[in-house]
Amino acid sequence: MSKAFEMFSSSIGRKFVMSLTGLFLITYLVIHLAINLLSLVDAHLFNEASHFMGTNWFIQAMQYVLALGFIFHIVQGIALARSNAKARPQKYALDKPSTNSSFSSRSMIITGLLVLLFLVLHLRDYFWELKFDDMNGHATDFDLVVALFANPLYTGLYVFSFIMLGIHLNHGFQSAFQSVGVNHPKYTPGIKKFGVIYCVIVSAGFSLIALVHYFNSL
């Protein structure tokens, strides 16, 4: 590997990648949530926003950055989990990890993989339909959303996935700062609090949208 990129193969460098891609995805989720919330306000507004996202040159370019962000995060996340598992070939007969660490911090790979599963479904149902298919025969983006959330199974899976993402970010948000060396007695308590507020808003926000559309369909 080139000298300039050497650090990215080290344990700390790999965590920089996780942190920076994670923070990028965290920012992206805010924009995504804001647009989705429009679907609760007004169908026309939502279609306009959706159309803008699908045609604006900057957003289109960012789509590739986003895809790369996801790919780096996922590939590196799986690679880290694998090498970490190898670092302890013989397990303890009795281990009590809950006495010293949080559930969310110990299940990053599990919550991550569940989010990944959701991501595949999500891309198939929206990204693919909007870009390359006939939107299941619906006239507008809004109609597609409404039709998908009318399915209770789909809505249930959607809410479950966002709870998983919430657990992922409950640890991930503050961890991303620690990974790039941001730890300060004055700011870290605030970062941790903001992280909790952030993941509640994101989990509850996306879930609320799904549930409102589901109940409207009844």
Added chain:
Amino acid sequence: MNLTLKIWRQKNTTSQGKMVEYKVNNISEDMSFLEMMDILNEELIVKGDDPIAFDHDCREGICGMCSLYINGEAHGPDRGITTCQLHMRKFKDGDTIYIEPWRAKAFPVIKDLVVDRTSFERIMASGGFISVNTSGNTQDANNIPIPKDDADEAFDAATCIGCGACVATCKNSSAMLFVSAKVSQLALLPQGKLERERRVLNMVDQMDKEGFGNCTNTGACEVECPKGISLSNIARMNREYLRASLVKKD
């Protein structure tokens, strides 16, 4: 009190080990955990059995030798202590106690509960030092002004006794807390700043080569560390590493 012990027995590094059950009776709650182990070993010797090998030296919490993963926790159920500082009053009559060695690929078992921690020494040899001329003309350290905050933080980091509880307790067997304590201790002081880039790059490189896992920031190490080494040291090492990677010329 009377106790049931389930202890890891293993002849040598290459042999297959297993948990073996022992009974000990009339243990006083004023004993330390290692004294309880001594009593068991004396009984084993009298019976003609092989005594259980475990590490210890100072028996006052300063050398870091005593290890032992007791009932699923490094150094047992108490906080801020080593195994030699653990008292039997933390247990109840009739308890079953699991006693296992540190588990990590980079800490192979030598015999029973004794593990090889020379991976820590190789990390230290790769950069955990300052290069000064010690031929008699060294400058008095007190002549160099050091801000009190830096001196305090460096001292806190320097209290790490290299016990390896952080590795043992980490779900990834990561050595980040240990290495970051050693990096911080030197990087905070003027004498250590001269070699700061080389030091952090070499020590992290050696840590990775030894087969320790990566850090997931679970914070388990900080909770189990007998010396209260803080996670802020890991953040400092991450900064040192990022900085060194950016400024190094070769």
